[in-house]
Amino acid sequence: MSALSSIVVGSHVWVEDPEVAWIDGNVLEVDGEEIKVNCTSGKTIISKASNVYPKDTEAPSGGVDDMTKLAYLHEPGVLDNLKCRYATNEIYTYTGSILIAVNPFKRLPDLYGKDVMEKYKGAVFGDLSPHPFAIADAAYRQMVNDGISQSILVSGESGAGKTESTKMLMQYLAYMGGRAAADGRSVEQKVLESNPVLEAFGNAKTVRNNNSSRFGKFVEIQFDKRGRISGAAIRTYLLERSRVCQVSDPERNYHCFYMLCNAPPEDVERYKLANPRKFHYLNQSNCYELDGLDESKEYLATRRAMDVVGISSDKQDAIFRVVAAVLHLGNIEFEKGNDPDSSEPKDDESRSHLKIVADLFMCDEKSLENSLCKRIMVTRDEKITKSLDAQAAATSRDALAKTVYSRLFDWLVDTINNSIGQDLDSNHLIGILDIYGFESFKTNSFEQFCINLTNEKLQQHFNQHVFKMEQEEYTKEEIDWSYIEFVDNQDILDLIEKKPGGIIALLDEACMFPRSTHETFAEKLYQTFKDNKRFSKPKLSRTDFTVCHYAGDVTYQTDFFLDKNKDYVIPEHQELLILLYWYQI
Secondary structure (H helix, E strand, O other): HHHHHHHOOEEEEEEEEEEOOEEEEEEEEOEEEEEEEEEEEOOOEEEHHHHEEEOOOOOOOOOOOOOOHOOOOOOHHHHHHHHHHHHOOOOOEEOOOOOEEEEOOOOOOOOOHHHHHHHHHOOOOOOOOOOOOHHHHHHHHHHHHOOOOEEEEEEOOOOHHHHHHHHHHHHHHHHHHOOOOOOOOOOOHHHHHHHHHHHHHHHEEOOOOEEOOEEEEEEEEOOOOOOOOEEEEEEEEEEOHHHHOOOOOOOOEEHHHHHHHHOOHHHHHHOOOOOHHHOOOOOOOOOOOOOOOOOOHHHHHHHHHHHHOOOOHHHHHHHHHHHHHHHHHHHHOEOOOOOOOOEOOHHHHHHHHHHHHHHHHHOOOHHHHHHHHHEEOOOOOOOEEEOOHHHHHHHHHHHHHHHHHHHHHHHHHHHHHHHOOOOOOOEEEEEEEEEOOOOOOOOOEEEHHHHHHHHHHHHHHHHHHHHHHHHHHHHHHHOOOOOOOOOOOHHHHHHHHOOOOOOHHHHHHHHHHOOOOHHHHHHHHHOOOOOOEEEEOOOOOHHHHHHHHOOOEEEEEOOOOOHHHOOOOOHHHHHHHHHHHHOOO
């Protein structure tokens, strides 16, 4: 209020602009709640007073390295400061103890060398330029000096650079807590080399990001009493299973599929592979290659990373057999069978892919076909075999592909953890959370809904610790300060996860009734939340709904919400895979 009251004719201000978000200028007139601004771009804007903010004319032209030094800590001031620093490749800026990173979308190798690590080692926080190494060093020093475990939260929108920032943090902690390996690879080497393995199987190109993590990751690095790394554990969350079978143009499926299709000829022949364009799970999008990326080299690099992590060559072969089998599985098409409502492989090509899948899975071909085309209904007195029509068989095929791939990913994580080894006696650890960024695409399904709920939870945690608790501390210590307004998102969390009556509770309820459809689910949402200010129904859709998230409005398409929420392992698939597992043991 005091800042707004200082806006008079001649004041330098920021005014909201529909094209560039914020634009600066001078106040020409002040008429109650309306302010007329002559912008530096030459145009004149008449705006509400609530959309006009004072500009600090004495701010350095290159910006400040800590936003708490700004005279006005408002949105246009913050964005302009970041823009000024970004123009000179200063991509990092502090806000107190928080580090803001702006993705440069190019390599800046001089920022991350060992000489840079050495410079930040033991430096007083804030004395040097903002950097992830400074955050990691502060966490490490506090853990060692105070004996208190630390956590570093890496948050931001999809494509913001979270995964790369996480790598920098891990590299610095490995530098500080590393030690020479007495026998084989050290713990820190295995932790670092786990990144390319997990990225190969858990990352994909999206609209915003060529290397988007399609899973969340919490890395727990354990230290001994001397501050040396003694163990580690990786936990993963929310792998995007549906991407295995459904890819939107111009996105891609998981990197490992394209790597394997571009593997050395002997491997391509071993797994009966071909050009990615030949596979249904890849050719739903027209994007097969990434600029500047050699998939054949990435395949070999992933194999080397697996060696470092401790995955044997036999297990590597088994891993890529499963990846190849998933690709061939997607090429099995179905047509109507001889019996009513039955199905069978469509043609010789489909039968060829079926045989290849059976060979790669090392299972019986007929058993595999039956698991895709039939279901066993168990009654009180007997078991009845029910045939599936062609569409249901294709759905069954996709369900098997998603199950196999997600189980493979979980197995990879477990194998990496077993290889790295945990220090169960460690009392000190530093955790790094790299979770999905907030997502808002042209089409937003159940995955985006779960991802954005996760980010709402993280935002509440951020609010709790940065605003609520700090300001309560100021009040308790009777410090003279001005209350900082912030958006409390508890009402959004109540809308989504409140029991009973939240969106998730209504979704679970809908999944319990056989006759429920996405139309009836959407109608239930409209009736329940018609008066909720955080919920709205788009005018031109009968089944979409919009949630007003802390980061902006997102419209979700309910078409697959019920199917994805009910995503379970089909018993016939489970029986087939158990037999496969024991056979290979």
